[in-house]
Amino acid sequence: MSIPLSEENPFQSLIAEANDDSAIIQSRYENHRVARNSQQSAQILADGFPGWSLDEILKRLDGPEKEDGFADPRNCLVIWARPSPQVCDMIRFIQNELKSISPSLWLMPPSNLHITVLEAAHSLTEEQIEELVQTLLSSKDVTPADIAAYPRSHPTRLIKPMISFDSAALALSFVPAASECLETEPSSDNEHYTYHHLRRDVFDMVRQAKVPVASRYIVPSAHLTIARFISQDGFLVRGSDGAETVDHSRVKLLIDKIDEINQRLKNEYWPKEGADAVRDGGEWIVGQEGLVIRRGRLWYGGGEDVPLD
Numbered sequence: 001m002s003i004p005l006s007e008e009n010p011f012q013s014l015i016a017e018a019n020d021d022s023a024i025i026q027s028r029y030e031n032h033r034v035a036r037n038s039q040q041s042a043q044i045l046a047d048g049f050p051g052w053s054l055d056e057i058l059k060r061l062d063g064p065e066k067e068d069g070f071a072d073p074r075n076c077l078v079i080w081a082r083p084s085p086q087v088c089d090m091i092r093f094i095q096n097e098l099k100s101i102s103p104s105l106w107l108m109p110p111s112n113l114h115i116t117v118l119e120a121a122h123s124l125t126e127e128q129i130e131e132l133v134q135t136l137l138s139s140k141d142v143t144p145a146d147i148a149a150y151p152r153s154h155p156t157r158l159i160k161p162m163i164s165f166d167s168a169a170l171a172l173s174f175v176p177a178a179s180e181c182l183e184t185e186p187s188s189d190n191e192h193y194t195y196h197h198l199r200r201d202v203f204d205m206v207r208q209a210k211v212p213v214a215s216r217y218i219v220p221s222a223h224l225t226i227a228r229f230i231s232q233d234g235f236l237v238r239g240s241d242g243a244e245t246v247d248h249s250r251v252k253l254l255i256d257k258i259d260e261i262n263q264r265l266k267n268e269y270w271p272k273e274g275a276d277a278v279r280d281g282g283e284w285i286v287g288q289e290g291l292v293i294r295r296g297r298l299w300y301g302g303g304e305d306v307p308l309d
Contacts, residue, residue, distance in 0.1 A: 011200035022178035052229035086281035104233035112301020139209035151287030171223035
């Protein structure tokens, strides 16, 4: 395996820059998703928008252009957290709302929903992933069971759900909590330990198991992909010359629907000033039932669990 071990933990950089302050870490996550949504919205609503960026591999795996026998060539090794039943209920509502505007949208099945705490490897062959898995399973310093159980002793909360999007996909995003709506007075531990700290620690644990980490996801983002574009159906209009072009009015309807849902999420699920709790689904304790170490063709939520013993 020619993938080198990273010299530094990339997640520690943000923590150091934020002086280990959970409120600053939360603001970095919030600023990242707000800025990205604003940028993507401007591009998508521009007159020159060429249409959605279709997922060419997913098109061959599912939908009207599905190719029997086709297999995703990309194999990965990741560590996931599964959403709580309350978060799943929220996602079901959001997906139904999006589908009302975009019937051709591909929706992530409920059983495949996940948040990527750490991506150890992506886009490799089955043999390369098998080598990494065997390295992990043979580790005496950190076992798969140690990694899976870690958030039970290091709980982190995500809050403030919001739809994040670009021209290829839509996700439900959260930000790390910073002592909002704690049922008890915050201690020095539960006040500062955030989801970003969890990502940092899981990175270190995987490294301690002698598995190299080649992750694409180090930006301050906590998101679950909930839908992808696999067709332009419903977003094209035929001109007088018979040619089909992007129907910008239909595109705007979808962006407006996203804005509408986000306002509803903020009104109903975000922490309120002085409140000691949030509505079910508005707070997610990550990995409460343990993390999932997953391998294989899992770009769209599939793959297989790596055994914990």
